[in-house]
Amino acid sequence: MHAIRLHAFGPAENLAYEETADPRPAPGQVRIAVRAAGVHLLDTALREGFQGPAPEPTPLPTIPGREVAGVVESLGEGVAALWLGKRVVAHLGFAPGGYAELAVTDVERVHEIPENLDFAQAVAMIGTGRTALGIVQFAAFGPDTVAVIPAAAGGIGTLLVQYAKNAGAVVVGLAGGPEKTARVRENGADLAVDYTDPGWPEKVRAFLGGRPATLVLDGVGGDVARASVDLLGPGGRHLVFGWSGEGLRGGGPHLVEGVSEQVLGPVMLRRAGGPDPMRTLELRALTEAAAGRLVPAVQRFPLAGAAAAHRALETRATTGKVVLEP
Numbered sequence: 001m002h003a004i005r006l007h008a009f010g011p012a013e014n015l016a017y018e019e020t021a022d023p024r025p026a027p028g029q030v031r032i033a034v035r036a037a038g039v040h041l042l043d044t045a046l047r048e049g050f051q052g053p054a055p056e057p058t059p060l061p062t063i064p065g066r067e068v069a070g071v072v073e074s075l076g077e078g079v080a081a082l083w084l085g086k087r088v089v090a091h092l093g094f095a096p097g098g099y100a101e102l103a104v105t106d107v108e109r110v111h112e113i114p115e116n117l118d119f120a121q122a123v124a125m126i127g128t129g130r131t132a133l134g135i136v137q138f139a140a141f142g143p144d145t146v147a148v149i150p151a152a153a154g155g156i157g158t159l160l161v162q163y164a165k166n167a168g169a170v171v172v173g174l175a176g177g178p179e180k181t182a183r184v185r186e187n188g189a190d191l192a193v194d195y196t197d198p199g200w201p202e203k204v205r206a207f208l209g210g211r212p213a214t215l216v217l218d219g220v221g222g223d224v225a226r227a228s229v230d231l232l233g234p235g236g237r238h239l240v241f242g243w244s245g246e247g248l249r250g251g252g253p254h255l256v257e258g259v260s261e262q263v264l265g266p267v268m269l270r271r272a273g274g275p276d277p278m279r280t281l282e283l284r285a286l287t288e289a290a291a292g293r294l295v296p297a298v299q300r301f302p303l304a305g306a307a308a309a310h311r312a313l314e315t316r317a318t319t320g321k322v323v324l325e326p
Contacts, residue, residue, distance in 0.1 A: 002326065003100035004306040007061045009049035012310040015064070015099075017303070023097065023104045025076035030083055030107050032090070035119035037098040037303070038067030038127050039322040041244055044310050058096065064306075065098025065324070067091050067127045068105070069119040079107050087113040089122040091130075091282065099306055101326045111282060114290035121289060124155060124296035124321035129285030130278065132159035132294075134268040135241050138261065139215060141167035146213045148172045148204070148228045150220040151244065152189060153180035155321035158297040160217050161187050166293055172204055172213070174224065176316060183297070183319050201227045212236065218254070220245040225254035232259065239263050298323050 005018050025031045043064050051057055069089040075081065090109045097103045113122045135156070141147070147164045151157045152173030164171045165188045173189035175181045176196050184192035191207045193200045204213075212233025218225045221243025229238050238260040243253045253262065269277035288294040297320025301309040305324070312318045 001101040012307040027077040029076040031074035032070040035070040036123040037324040069123040125285040128155040130281035143168040145169035
């Protein structure tokens with residue numbers, strides 16, 4: 001098969017498109033002919049040697065990627081024959097291997113893809129979608145909500161805008177540059193603002209006519225987060241799920257005592273409930289997409305263009321979820 005292999009930690013150019021041995025499914029696993037592989041911002045840091053939440057250092061060479069969608073074409077021992085030929089999507093957990101024409105994973109991780117979703121949409125929902133559905137557990141959207149959403153043209157931001165609008169909230173979406181703000185406007189935001197314009201907070205205040213924001217959904221951090229929090233009125237909430245503007249390996253979230261609440265990690269899973277909270281969120285995300293209530297934005301690259309996809313993510317030149325297609 002062809003795959004993207006990383007032989008040494010470093011820049012995007014270290015991602016090599018190569019031929020390598022086909023993986024074999026172990027007992028309890030399926031092998032998937034990959035039609036779409038998700039690319040995450042965390043992948044770019046892992047490529048450079050950042051270990052992140054992984055329990056052990058990544059051995060090299062490795063095939064990056066942890067989100068795949070495709071067709072089951074081989075079964076490991078003990079897997080029911082009904083899975084053969086199914087359109088499926090799976091998050092591989094800490095196991096790499098997604099940037100490839102073939103990938104293996106435990107059958108317990110697999111979801112059948114609803115008929116009205118394509119592979120790229122499904123792979124967007126299995127990772128980015130489950131995170132968005134985890135975040136909104138804490139939001140309590142309603143007609144009285146005025147939500148400010150930084151990075152509203154990104155994969156998570158796109159879904160948060162849609163979810164908030166579906167719940168009747170007033171939504172202010174922030175994005176960098178006119179092309180991205182146009183996407184945010186098309187996605188349903190009541191106001192789309194370019195946060196590279198130093199005067200953007202005043203534009204938001206003018207639009208709201210003195211009404212304060214009640215909620216900031218922040219995955220960016222830095223100056224954008226500080227200015228967004230300043231828009232909150234008394235009792236306003238700042239939900240923090242990342243700080244991409246500060247870099248995953250440095251900086252940190254902008255937190256205000258009594259206002260900010262970090263909602264990623266164990267707290268998100270405890271709220272989701274069920275014997276497998278992560279799977280609970282994945283099912284919710286796929287269900288919302290299948291019903292048409294959430295429509296992920298996808299930016300597609302060929303598998304051989306993985307390095308270009310990483311560079312685009314690192315320079316904030318993408319909109320929606322980045323997906324590689326073999």
